[in-house]
Amino acid sequence: MVDKNIDLSGKVALVTGGSRGLGKDIALKMAKRGVEVVICGRKKENLDTTVEEFHTHGLDLMAECANIGKSDQVKALIQAIEEKFGRLDILINNVGMNILTPSVVEADEGLWDKILESNLKGTFLVSSHAVTLMKGSGGGKIVNISSIAARKVSRGMGVYCVAKAGVEMLTRVLAVELALEHINVNAVAPGMVRTRFSQPFWSDESLLKDVVRTIPMGRIAETGDVVGAVMFLASDLSDFITGEVITVDGGSMA
Numbered sequence: 001m002v003d004k005n006i007d008l009s010g011k012v013a014l015v016t017g018g019s020r021g022l023g024k025d026i027a028l029k030m031a032k033r034g035v036e037v038v039i040c041g042r043k044k045e046n047l048d049t050t051v052e053e054f055h056t057h058g059l060d061l062m063a064e065c066a067n068i069g070k071s072d073q074v075k076a077l078i079q080a081i082e083e084k085f086g087r088l089d090i091l092i093n094n095v096g097m098n099i100l101t102p103s104v105v106e107a108d109e110g111l112w113d114k115i116l117e118s119n120l121k122g123t124f125l126v127s128s129h130a131v132t133l134m135k136g137s138g139g140g141k142i143v144n145i146s147s148i149a150a151r152k153v154s155r156g157m158g159v160y161c162v163a164k165a166g167v168e169m170l171t172r173v174l175a176v177e178l179a180l181e182h183i184n185v186n187a188v189a190p191g192m193v194r195t196r197f198s199q200p201f202w203s204d205e206s207l208l209k210d211v212v213r214t215i216p217m218g219r220i221a222e223t224g225d226v227v228g229a230v231m232f233l234a235s236d237l238s239d240f241i242t243g244e245v246i247t248v249d250g251g252s253m254a
């Protein structure tokens with residue numbers, strides 16, 4: 001029997017939306033473990049700041065401007081990875097965004113498209129292009145960042161809930177379709193994490209209290225709380241797990 005471990009050194013990983021928040025922390029922890037990390041984002045200045053921050057830790061990474069909702073940009077991103085490394089072992093589909101809406105029926109079409117594009121279509125596009133490169137490397141790991149919003153309605157976040165539910169079904173569909181290609185596809189579904197994305201909630205003391213009241217562990221997550229589940233799913237330790245969602249929410253869905 002082969003001894004499995006969480007050693008990711010020498011692997012090539014793409015973390016979408018790695019210029020801040022959860023994606024940046026995943027990228028940083030992976031780079032510290034010897035992974036060749038690639039991040040992407042829409043704004044060059046955010047990517048540049050992150051590259052500089054990595055340099056202060058003595059770490060290097062590849063940072064590419066790409067909007068994951070646009071297939072030509074995704075294609076160019078994967079081509080750039082192929083040119084530099086010739087392989088891709090790990091894909092973390094981390095990009096996601098939300099715009100609060102009074103209700104789904106009041107959401108305009110443009111807003112619906114924007115939320116679905118960033119969360120769901122983008123995950124589809126990056127996975128589709130990345131899989132060709134992964135197959136050439138003999139397989140790989142895809143980890144999609146979902147949310148507890150995929151399974152629990154949150155007022156004002158209805159369109160996002162629909163999009164993340166789509167991400168979880170896409171996870172299961174890809175898991176089945178890619179199983180014999182040795183590509184595991186799983187997801188991590190966090191509750192609230194302290195990042196810019198959720199700042200309107202955690203920076204308001206009374207809103208934060210309302211949220212924390214629903215979390216048995218009595219606090220919201222820091223990015224580091226979520227990274228462990230991502231690393232596990234990206235490693236050999238999870239080789240026989242596919243189509244699964246790990247909830248990281250301090251017990252709020254229990």
Ligand SMILES: NC(=O)c1ccc[n+]([C@@H]2O[C@H](COP(=O)([O-])OP(=O)(O)OC[C@H]3O[C@@H](n4cnc5c(N)ncnc54)[C@H](OP(=O)(O)O)[C@@H]3O)[C@@H](O)[C@H]2O)c1
Pocket residue numbers: 016017018019020021022023040041042043044046047066067068069093094095096097118122145146147148189190191192193194195196197198
């Ligand atoms: N924070 C939470 O409470 C929470 C809870 C549950 C789940 N999540 C999920 O966790 C993931 C990470 O969220 P976060 O809180 O770290 O968000 P964040 O702080 O807003 O960071 C988002 C990152 O994605 C990039 N990005 C956004 N749209 C993009 C696009 N279309 N193409 C390429 N890059 C894009 C951003 O860079 P640019 O702006 O430069 O493009 C940034 O690097 C998301 O999927 C989110 O839904 C978050």
